Amino acid sequence: FDRKDAALVLSHILFAFGALLLGGIAGMLQGMVRGGTITLPAGIGYYELLTAHGVLMALIFTTYFIIGFLYSGVAKSLGGTLLPASRKMGWAGFILMSVGTALGTVMILLGKATVLYTFYAPLKASPWFYIALALVIVGSWFSGIGIIQSYRHWRKLHQGRMSPLFSFMAVVTMLMWMIATIGVAATVLLQFIPWSFGWVDTIQVMVSRTLFWYFGHPLVYFWLLPAYMCWYVVIPKIIGGRIFSDALARLSFLLFLLFSIPVGFHHQLMEPGISPLWKYIQVVLTFMVVIPSLMTAFSLFATFETTGRAKGAKGLFGWLKVLPWKDVRFFAPFMGMLIFIPAGAGGIINASNQMNAVVHNTLWVTGHFHLTVASSVALTFFGIAYWLIPALTNRVLTPAVNRLGIIQTIIWMVGMFFMSGSMHTVGLLGSPRRTAYTTYQDHTDAVLWMPYHVAMAIGGIILFAGVLLLMFNIVCLLRAPKGYTEYPLGETAETAEPTPKLFERWGVWVGVLVVLILFAYTIPFTEMLNNTGPGSKPWVTW
């Protein structure tokens, strides 16, 4: 790695893990407070801790890690170094995001932004919290533009050639992110900031939530796609195989670009202000976005099986035996994949209107996203860190840290089994999410939930032990012996079909995306703004 590139990437990765540590402390404490096991001094309550946990883990850890990882792979796959202009944009983004993160965290800890990571109106925070969010978003745009700059430069120099798969995927991820964040930027700048400063008296709740979810669903794919990049591009190399199909991988990313955004209503199925027809249409589009995940599962099985057979594996599942189980670079992401099977099934349940009525706003949903983002994605990111940090610092992953990494992965799996398992179960029994400790005056149903809440808290403590071990491992990686560590980028199998040139015609894909967004949102938005939809006043304005 070029030293300047390594500094940029490492700063992002270490900042991400710092946020994970703080968010982990808040997460464990909120679990214990909610389970009724402890009460904290100085008025620090469940909601402050939950906001800190959600913002630091879901928004800050992920965004920093992703931007760092994408920059590293773009540098590697596009010839070894970043364009100086891209690097500058990366640093500008890093600084803006860090100022935003510091300001936002202080506001949360001072109790001036107890609005959770979804900051739903009519909950109101200090205006500085929204300004902090705006800084993080704008910072991430700088980084996105930086990544696209390097990619465009490469394409200018290599006209007619297909770009390297990693860089293509990085561009899809950042394009999706930048188009999606327009929604959250709009609600923050046009609604929340004027309202929280007191410049206007009311806020249009339905519009703010809709703009939030226009962003909130692609946000989850912004977390997922870098994990998929590891599964598609890195894992084949680590297991000694090849990428099953470059064309399939690119097509699945393009489908994510098209279908990630016009689906936000599946988070609002139980809200009154949107007509059932538009909810139905967005649910159909939600089922479209399941397809690229099924394609990914197919491609992974194909890679595992062909690699296994090339190594002499026999029988239907013989390939499983020859996978490198003792290599944390494989083991942690693979556990992420395994968990993604029930996690994805849970998502399909959520998206089904009638079943959503059962699970919405219960702890089931919290269970769902702890399997998706906090397990499948987080474990994959941990797996990446075990080779990325040594590759950046010219050090090696020692057998001892590799072993500790495997133990850390197992601890995570066990903690998540207890925590997410109880969340799913108690959610089906009706226990609400985002609610502090209460037995509803010792109501029998609520008393029945308590053992599950205690199991959740125990899971949380185990996971916190996992966070601490991860921190220890990272320190070990930073102090490991000097040496060469490979940046594992896989190559496509010789048997794969050639990739159609159309896949790299961005105008076509972004054009189709814009049409889909306009189709899915124009009429419902018009109804909300004119208060002609099913949830007209007084539901919508506070």
Ligand code: HAS
């Ligand atoms: Fe979700 C709520 C629907 C995926 C995250 N989701 C959330 C929230 C978060 C979240 C954070 O429709 C809560 C937001 C809040 O605070 O209110 N979700 C879906 C659907 C999918 C889905 C249809 N979600 C994700 C991912 C997330 C994530 C990914 C983060 C990274 N979700 C919903 C809905 C709600 C929701 C509703 C709203 C609920 C409500 O009422 O509030 C799909 O994308 C899932 C498709 C996935 C698959 C699985 C494919 C499996 C693969 C693994 C292959 C394994 C291998 C290894 C090869 C179909 C690729 C195998 C080896 C062996 C040996 C077997």
